[in-house]
Amino acid sequence: MKIEILYPEICNLYGDLFNPDYLARSIHAEVIHTGLKDTPRFVSEKIDLVYMGTTTERGQELVRDALKPHLDAIRTRIAQGGVTLITGNAMEIFGEYIANEDGTRVEMLGLFPIHATRKMMSRYNSLYLGELGGFKIIGFKSQFGHAYGQNGQGLFHTIRGAGLNPDVMEEGLRDGNFMATYVIGPVVVMNPPFAKYVLELMGVENPTLAFEEVATDMYNTRLSEFSEPDRGFIYH
DSSP states (O other): OEEEEEEESOOOOGGGHHHHHHHHHHHHEEEEEHHHSSSGGTTOOSSSSEEEEOHHHHHHHHHHHHHHHHHHHHHHHHTOOOOOOEEEEGGGGGSEEEEEETTTHHHEEOOSEEOOOOOOOOOOEEEEEEEEEEEEEEEEEEOOEEEEETTTTTTTEESSOOSSTTTEESSSSTTTEEEEEEEESHHHHHHHHHHHHHHHHTSSSSOOTHHHHHHHHHHHHHHHHHHHHHOOOOEE
16 A cells, blocks of 8 residues: 655654554555655555645645645545545645735635634644544644634534634544544544544555554543543643
8 A cells, every 4th residue: 555645844743744654554555755846646646545744834835836736636536535634734725725914815725615814923722632433533733723614524523622713613624535634743643543544444454553552552541631521621
């Protein structure tokens, strides 16, 4: 199997790159690193998982420019059920635009009818607890804004924390096997049930994870902590 990591030279904050690395270790997949000046391999060949992680504000614009020539290939991949996982603020690149505090806006790819706000002096930091398909998701958020608009079914349903924005319960974006979330860091490593879910979408039957026993123990410990009613969730 093949896993393609898009633009790892700039989409690499918060340990996000451990997500594709962990999945690749679990199934001994080939890992493809696609740079900003490269044509993505998913454009011309079968890729079992495309992954992209968090980047800087300038990085969002560089990624937008790199992906813009391949919009038709992205649409085709979504329509055909190709598995794609996007984490952190990389999700905003697939929306319509990002609104700045000064009234200007940065146009994005426009694949989903959402837009993001950007407040550089007001970072939102929080824990996150949600659910997907009968299992719980734990993670962290650290972002300069939220997204608004129609996110459809979303990816996760929020139990504690903010969804796509603090006013909605649905978190992230989902269209078939295209999945995007504001949750940052090694969300796949921290959530073995989600890791298996992604691998099953890729066509792996009864997947076994790398270091599964340790990962599961840590997941259960964090899940218990995140479920404590007095646990603080939002930090400024």
